[in-house]
Amino acid sequence: MTANKVTPCCGGAAPCREEPSWFAHMLGHCLDYAREAHAGGRPIVGILCEYTPRELILAAGAVPVCLCGGSAETIPAAEQHLPANLCPLIKSTYGFSVLRSNPFLEMASLIVAETTCDGKKKMYERLGERYSMYVLELPQKPLRASGLRYWEEELHRFKAELETRFSVRITDERLREAIGVMNTERRLRRALAELMKRDRPPLTGRQLLALKSSISGIPAELEALETTRATLDAREGPPEYGERVRVLMTGVPMVQGAEWVLELLERRGGLVVCLESCTGVKPILDDVREDAPNPVAALAEKYYHLPCSVMSPNEDRLALLRRLARDYRADCIVDLVWQACLTYDVESYAIKRLAEDELGLPFLHIGTDYAVADSARVEVRVDALFESVRPRGRSGRGTRPDLAHAHRGPGRDRQRKAPT
Numbered sequence: 091m092t093a094n095k096v097t098p099c100c101g102g103a104a105p106c107r108e109e110p111s112w113f114a115h116m117l118g119h120c121l122d123y124a125r126e127a128h129a130g131g132r133p134i135v136g137i138l139c140e141y142t143p144r145e146l147i148l149a150a151g152a153v154p155v156c157l158c159g160g161s162a163e164t165i166p167a168a169e170q171h172l173p174a175n176l177c178p179l180i181k182s183t184y185g186f187s188v189l190r191s192n193p194f195l196e197m198a199s200l201i202v203a204e205t206t207c208d209g210k211k212k213m214y215e216r217l218g219e220r221y222s223m224y225v226l227e228l229p230q231k232p233l234r235a236s237g238l239r240y241w242e243e244e245l246h247r248f249k250a251e252l253e254t255r256f257s258v259r260i261t262d263e264r265l266r267e268a269i270g271v272m273n274t275e276r277r278l279r280r281a282l283a284e285l286m287k288r289d290r291p292p293l294t295g296r297q298l299l300a301l302k303s304s305i306s307g308i309p310a311e312l313e314a315l316e317t318t319r320a321t322l323d324a325r326e327g328p329p330e331y332g333e334r335v336r337v338l339m340t341g342v343p344m345v346q347g348a349e350w351v352l353e354l355l356e357r358r359g360g361l362v363v364c365l366e367s368c369t370g371v372k373p374i375l376d377d378v379r380e381d382a383p384n385p386v387a388a389l390a391e392k393y394y395h396l397p398c399s400v401m402s403p404n405e406d407r408l409a410l411l412r413r414l415a416r417d418y419r420a421d422c423i424v425d426l427v428w429q430a431c432l433t434y435d436v437e438s439y440a441i442k443r444l445a446e447d448e449l450g451l452p453f454l455h456i457g458t459d460y461a462v463a464d465s466a467r468v469e470v471r472v473d474a475l476f477e478s479v480r481p482r483g484r485s486g487r488g489t490r491p492d493l494a495h496a497h498r499g500p501g502r503d504r505q506r507k508a509p510t
Contacts, residue, residue, distance in 0.1 A: 112314035113301050117346070120155070120305045124194055127153045133199040133256050136221075138183065140373040140396055141204045141228055143245065143389045144306045148268035149260045150252040155194045156304045157201065159183035160347030162460040164191065171216055177430045178460040179345065180209045187217055194304070195221070200255060202248070204228045206400045207433060224251055232394065232401045242390035249386060265385045269378045271307045276374040278315035282322065283371050286363040287418055290327040295337070295362025296353055299344065299369065334361035335479045338420035340411060340441060341456075342428045343369040350462050351426050358472050364418040366411060367426075372396060375410075399433035407437070408444050415449055421479045422452040424472075429459040452478045 112119060128134055133152040137144065147154040164185025165178060171188065172181055186192035195201075203214045204226040214225055227244050229237035249260050282301055285291055301318060303311045337360045344352060344367065352362055366372055373396060382388035397406035415423065423445040427434045438455045445453035454475045458464045 112310060113303075113318075116300075116303055116311075119310065120303060120308070121193060123305060123308055123310075124153055124155060124197060128197050134194065134197045136195060136198040136201040138201070138203045138210070139206055140368045141206065141393050141398075142202050142226065143393055145265060145268040145272050145378065145389055146245065146249055146252060146260065147202070148271060148307050149264040150256050150258050152199075152252070152256060154306050155198070156345070157183060157186075157192065157195055157198075158343065158345040159186050159192075160345035160349075160460070161185075162347075164189055165460065172213065175430055176209050177207070177428050179343070179348070179428060180213050182348075182460065184213050184216060187220060198222075200224060202226065206398065207431070209430065224248065228400070229394075230400050230402055232397075232406065233403070238390060238394050241394045242387050245386050245390050262385055265389075266380055268307070269380050269385060269388070271312075273377040273380065274312060275306060275315070276377055278312065278319055279374045280371070281319045282315070283364070283374070285319075285322055288327070290329065290332040291361070291363065292322040292325040292327045294331075294356055295339070295365060296349065296356055299349060299352065299365060302369075304346070331361055334359055335476045336360075336419060336421040337362045338364045338366065338411070338415050338418060338423045338451075339370070339426065340366040340407075340423060341426035341438075342431055342434055343367050344426070345369060348460050350460075350465065351456060351458065351468065354465055354469060355424065355472060358469060359476055360472070363420065364414050366414055368396070368398065371414070372398075372410070399431075399437045404437060408440065411441065411444060412449070415445075415451065420451060422454070422475055423449075424475070425453070425455045427455065427457045429457065 124134055134155060135147045135152045136155050136157040137147070138157055144154040158179060159182030161182050162178070165181045166185070167188040168181035168185035172184060186195055190196060198221060200222045201217060202224050203210065205211055205228050214223055217223060226248060229240050231237045252258070253260055279302065282298060285293065286295070286298065301315065337355055339352065339355070339362050352365070355362055364371060376392055378392045379388045395406065397404055397410055399407070411423070414420070423441065425438050425441050427438060435457065442453045442455065445451045452475055454471060456468055456471070458468060
C-alpha cells in the first residue's frame, strides 16, 4: 500500500489510504498488457456485458477487455447517430467508436455482445459496420429449463466461432484452466467485498469499486488483489466509518468514469457497504464448477442465472437483495437507474416495495445520467434519505434488530420512509 493520501473517493473529511498503485494506474497497466499481447499475436476481444463468459475467451488464447463506456465526453459524438434520450452507457460506449478514442476497441479482433436491452441491440448494428461483431442470443425467461438449454447451445456455438476465427482448439482442459483463473479472481474480489460487512470497514465503497480490472486474468492484477486483501484484512477503518449510514446500492452498472452518484452518497455521510449491480457483487457471488464433466454446461449454469433486470420474471434479484441487506446490515437501499434504462426503471417499484414493506428500510430511487449537473437535485434527496435513517440511532449498531427477523409484512416502520 502507498502512503496516506486524501483522495476524492473518501467521501468524507477523514483521510483514507490510496488504493494500491496497480489499481491506481489500472487502465495504463491494462493498455500495456493488451498492446504487448496484441504485438505477440494474441487476439483482443471486447466484451460488453457480464453475460459473456470470459472463460471461453481466455481458453481461446485471447484477451477479454470490457468496453463499456463511462465518459460523458463521448456522448455528443454518439448523438450524431443515436437518439439523445438513449441510455448514457450505450451512447458513451458508441461514442468511443465514433471518435476512435478507445485503443482497446481499435485493437479488437472481435467484439462480443448479447441480446439484453433493445437499445444495446440496435447500437450493435452500428458497431458492426466498423468492427467484427458476434452477438450471443440470451434467453430471458430464467425459470424455463428450455432457456438454459438454449443458452448452453449458444455458448457451444460461441466456442466454435472462437475456434474457427482464431484457429485454436478449446479443449476441456484449457477451459477448466480458464475457469480456475476466473474463480480465483471472483474469490479474491468476494473476500474484499466481505470486508464491508464490518462495523468499521477498512475502505469505502468507492475505494472497493476501484479494485477491479478492465481485463480479466492478468497475473499482476490477481497478485495485487491478494496483497490488498491481506493488507486490508488486518486493518480497521476510522471510527467515523462506524457512524455513517450503511447503504445497499442496487441498479445499473457504474463503469469507470460514471461513479459520481456513489461518490455523492459517501460525500454526504453514507457508506456504500454493498454494490449489488454488475459492477459490484452480482457477477462474483457464484463460481463455476471446475470439476464439472461438461465445462460449457457449467458456464451456462453460472452466467444464465445472473439476476439482471432483462430477465422476466426476475425474482432472483429480490432474493439477492434480501440476502445482501441482511448480510451487510444495510440502513437503507438506493436504486440507481440511468436515463432510458426501462427494465431497471420498471423494476424499481418492486425494489421499493421490498425495501419499505418487507425489510422496513428507507428507499431512494435515483433516475439520472452521466451529467453531474444533476448532482444538486440528487444531493437534496440523498440528505432527506439519510435524515430518515439517523433517528434509528447510529451508536447502537450492535443491538440493531437483525434483518433476518425483519420480514413482518407491510407497514413496518412506515414512518421512516424517505421521500422518493
